Amino acid sequence: MSTLPEPGGTGTGRGPRRPSSAGRPRSGAADQAIVAAALRLLAERGPARVTIESVADCSGVAKTTIYRRFRNRRELLRHALHSVAAIPEPAADLPIVERVIVLLDQFRLGIEEVVGLRVVATLLLEADDPEFADTFRAQVLAPRLELLLRVFQEGVAAGELRAEVDYRRVVDLLVGSYFARHAIDGGVERDWPRSALDLVLPTILRAAPTAG
Amino acid sequence: MSTLPEPGGTGTGRGPRRPSSAGRPRSGAADQAIVAAALRLLAERGPARVTIESVADCSGVAKTTIYRRFRNRRELLRHALHSVAAIPEPAADLPIVERVIVLLDQFRLGIEEVVGLRVVATLLLEADDPEFADTFRAQVLAPRLELLLRVFQEGVAAGELRAEVDYRRVVDLLVGSYFARHAIDGGVERDWPRSALDLVLPTILRAAPTAG
Known part of the structure; x- marks a missing residue:
């Protein structure tokens, strides 16, 4: 190809x-x-x-x-x-949901235009090259996922997101759905970040305060 | 290893x-x-x-x-x-949530004890062997995901799950979180199926009917 x-x-x-x-x-x-x-x-x-x-x-x-x-x-x-570890952070005045979308889009871009799916495949086969897997996880993957986690935590601090959610697992689902779509279909739709996030929003969004 | x-x-x-x-x-x-x-x-x-x-x-x-x-x-x-395409179906009298858990556990077992993560990695690199990717998707992956989808549809038909959800994407998130955890950490916790499903339940479960 x-x-x-x-x-x-x-x-x-x-x-x-x-x-x-x-x-x-x-x-x-x-x-x-x-x-x-x-x-x-x-x-x-x-x-x-x-x-x-x-x-x-x-x-x-x-x-x-x-x-x-x-x-x-x-x-x-x-x-x-x-x-490639440096990531431009989404503007802090964007709504939380939009900041997550920006980061997921950057995640996709990082895979599709920089490191490639071959590298992701290598992580699944870490036994083949544990040193590379460690380096890649520590230098590239972890900082990006930390940034996502930080945005969720800011959402909690701002009272927009529920505190009692394991956001590390939320990140697994969001990021993982990208891998799954590739494994299942060989490609990911343009609207992936938003449609993936929509499926966890009812779990993470704090209900709007009831009037009165 | x-x-x-x-x-x-x-x-x-x-x-x-x-x-x-x-x-x-x-x-x-x-x-x-x-x-x-x-x-x-x-x-x-x-x-x-x-x-x-x-x-x-x-x-x-x-x-x-x-x-x-x-x-x-x-x-x-x-x-x-x-x-390996045959999958024992979970008992039809189990609650929907438990049937999904059974299928996700079988999904994990199928990867860990039968086909291996190397095969998943191969799907991400389909350009290397498109014929294998096609065969594996059609013979092994698709039937398993169809079974998951079918259980969700039965949940909708039974009035337990919301109809207006894209369950194909729900499957992406659930199954994907397995791949993500492997890519991120090199392993998946025992409670993965339930904790992943918990994060989408508020989106897919129909609210209990309000009294009166």
Whole structure:
């Protein structure tokens, strides 16, 4: 189905260079090309195929340059995952329900346009690569789910959501319905975030105060 | 983590034989050994590793015997999947909620003790093996989800559940929360079916009729 896009195209070792400072040398363009190549390879071929060699081939950055930055493929992979961990938070003045929708949409986008379903599949097969599963969970998945949980907690604090709900399980159902739809049908409808959330709203919304 | 269990042990071609009847010859013991080996290989190594050779090695049934029954690995795999498609239905006199719990427990059991998470991962990567994904969805996954849907529909017909709910999406959330918990934590708690269902009950249960 998908094929790897063309390499960034700066050519082997022709990226801009800055004089090495103390510690690991950083060059903006080369670093970006390395991260982009690592993420492409991760999404389309899985973590085992992210090697110094494949990243060099795919990015056009020389192996020696990559080795100057990263001791090994594990370190490179961690660095690449770290770069996708940042999540723009939904505006705090949005209603709680809309903030959850924004985060679920970002969750979908993160899977479909950045890390890929291959990575999700890898998590289900953690026995194959427990170190990758741990790193991915800690650096990418957990922070996103924490953000969702935090929004729910703010809803509780604001009196809009019930306190006596296990929101970690609510997150399981919401996020899980994305995986289920893919497993069942091979794709997820555009209105997925809202239609999934609608099914738990009666459980989590505090009833409007009765008049009088 | 897991290793393949010992082969069934009837030894090459030593299984009981019945005289061939018209069409494909069937021998109960050999057939069982072939199916068991195919399912073990499927669960532990994935669909691509279920070959006539590997099934012969693992079952102790001679390749020629297997080829007499199945033209190729695809046919063998379809036969093996067909054998796990039957699902014991929960007793019709159980309350709806309990029937859903029984089916979710069987869903978990089917994944954990029969087909394996590797197969679920394969569904997320359907581009790798679209034919297997189609066969698995049609023969194994869809019938189970249909049964869940049917129980919900019976609940609607009995006046216990709301009619205006998209129960296909409810199934997504319930079943999906199993996948999500595995992806997030690598395991699912024993009380998963009930705690997942609890989160959608306020949405699907018809309110008790108000007195008077």
